[in-house]
Amino acid sequence: MSQRALAQLIGLGIILFVLVIGGSQATYVVDPGHRGVLVTLGKVSEEFLPEGFGFKPPFISRVQQIQIRQQTRPLNTDAYSADLQQITIQLRVLYRIPQDSVVRIFRDYAGEPFEALISPRVNEALKEVVATRSAESMVQNREDVKNRTLEAARLKVTELIEIVDVNILDIALSPELEAAIEAKMVQEQEAAKARFVQQRTEIEAQTAIIRARGEAESIEIRGRALQENPTLIQLQIVEKWDGRSPLVIGGGAEGGANVLLPIQQPAR
Numbered sequence: 001m002s003q004r005a006l007a008q009l010i011g012l013g014i015i016l017f018v019l020v021i022g023g024s025q026a027t028y029v030v031d032p033g034h035r036g037v038l039v040t041l042g043k044v045s046e047e048f049l050p051e052g053f054g055f056k057p058p059f060i061s062r063v064q065q066i067q068i069r070q071q072t073r074p075l076n077t078d079a080y081s082a083d084l085q086q087i088t089i090q091l092r093v094l095y096r097i098p099q100d101s102v103v104r105i106f107r108d109y110a111g112e113p114f115e116a117l118i119s120p121r122v123n124e125a126l127k128e129v130v131a132t133r134s135a136e137s138m139v140q141n142r143e144d145v146k147n148r149t150l151e152a153a154r155l156k157v158t159e160l161i162e163i164v165d166v167n168i169l170d171i172a173l174s175p176e177l178e179a180a181i182e183a184k185m186v187q188e189q190e191a192a193k194a195r196f197v198q199q200r201t202e203i204e205a206q207t208a209i210i211r212a213r214g215e216a217e218s219i220e221i222r223g224r225a226l227q228e229n230p231t232l233i234q235l236q237i238v239e240k241w242d243g244r245s246p247l248v249i250g251g252g253a254e255g256g257a258n259v260l261l262p263i264q265q266p267a268r
Contacts, residue, residue, distance in 0.1 A: 025058035033069040035102045038062075048102045064106060066113075070096040070164060073114050079127040085135035088172040093122055094164040101160050117161055118153075125152035135173055142168050 029052070030036040036049030040061040049063060056063060075091040095118055097105065109116050129148045130138060138145055150166045157163055 026055055027053065028056050028063040029053050030063065030065055034065040034067050035099050036063040036065055037103055037106045039064060044103060044107045046103060048099060066097060066102045066106060068097050068099050068102065070094060071114070073118075074169075075119060075122060077123050077126050079130040081130055081133055081135040081138060083134045085173065087130060087135060087138060088170075089126060089130070090169040090172075091122065091126070092167040092169055093118060094167070096162050096164060098159070098162055105160065113161060117157060118163065121156040122149070122153045122163070122166065125149050125156055128152060138171055139173070142171065 028036065028049070030049055032051050034051060036051075038045040038047075038049055038056060038061060040057060072092060072094050075093050077089045077091065079087055079089065081087055093114075095114070097113060105113055105117070126149045129145055129152060133141070133145065146166055146168050150163065153166065154163050
């Protein structure tokens, strides 16, 4: 092979290499669940790039991908309650970045969005809520603490990032404070049990009084009825008679007792 042909072959190889490199630099792929931010010579494009394949100016441009799918991150916070008790709270923050905020977040805020934007604001919101409650109230009203923290964090982050939810995983108190709260809860349960027993005793006593009063009134009414209608006793005897004729066995002597015995009916 002549030197001229070799030079042409080398030149063709270089051209092909440059074309391949240029072609790779002129295209981009945005992964699913992400949006791209195009940066050309240090200038950020105002529009985000949707997921999928596309073209861009080679060598002078790059595409930065930002995830817009919902993400979950843990967060630990130390705060002081209204009664000056130190509390350690473990959170789980669920959030997502709206696609309309992708360019603004990349351009105006440095670092990872959770660390730069979400974590400090959720920490601040939680400390504000904890500072208005006692340590005991924190333990007994976790759902309310969670809801108030979520509301305050959303106001601080605004629409830049969507905080989907905040879950409280654990509220850790000092061992002494936990023992004091547990002892107080036991005392309250025992007091509630004593009140229940007292109320039940009072109800039973009132029921007995009402029953006795009813029986007394019943006896009084029956006595008054007998006085007004003496034949009522005979009527009750007839109603309760079983159809057998009584047999009278009397003593021979005067003043002896007479005994009424039922007469057995003959078998049929």
